[in-house]
Amino acid sequence: MHRRTFVGGGMLTALGAIATAPASTALAEEPITFTNLDRLLEEKPLLPGGPSADVVASQHVSASDLQVVVARKIDLHIHEDTTHRIYVARGRGVFRFAGRSRRIKVGDILTVVIHGFETAHGSEPLVLLVAETPD
Numbered sequence: 254m255h256r257r258t259f260v261g262g263g264m265l266t267a268l269g270a271i272a273t274a275p276a277s278t279a280l281a282e283e284p285i286t287f288t289n290l291d292r293l294l295e296e297k298p299l300l301p302g303g304p305s306a307d308v309v310a311s312q313h314v315s316a317s318d319l320q321v322v323v324a325r326k327i328d329l330h331i332h333e334d335t336t337h338r339i340y341v342a343r344g345r346g347v348f349r350f351a352g353r354s355r356r357i358k359v360g361d362i363l364t365v366v367i368h369g370f371e372t373a374h375g376s377e378p379l380v381l382l383v384a385e386t387p388d
Contacts, residue, residue: 294323317386318384322379324378327371330369332367336366340361342381346376
């Protein structure tokens with residue numbers, strides 16, 4: 254339980270630091286921008302019959318990538334040299350890993366290498382905030 258708090262705090266702190274960094278610490282060629290999750294989802298929705306998942310926003314920070322992923326289903330896959338820390342921002346569904354599954358909902362935080370997802374029946378697509386870091 255302590256690990257979950259630490260991981261969650263670390264991820265949320267990292268995401269928050271990007272949004273709230275003072276202008277004096279930002280590089281001149283990298284302006285600070287603000288956006289809204291609803292706006293991102295409106296601009297790049299998952300269309301019926303289209304892909305089952307999409308990255309709607311991404312930013313490369315040092316050796317890590319921060320992504321906003323919208324998904325109805327992501328097949329089981331592995332990231333060989335990276336770890337994903339995932340915050341479920343919207344939706345509910347099933348997380349699959351190592352031959353097992355677990356229900357997930359808004360507010361859950363996962364740290365994974367091998368994983369897959371699918372939305373619960375009747376649920377809106379999952380919106381996942383993903384921090385991908387090298388091992």
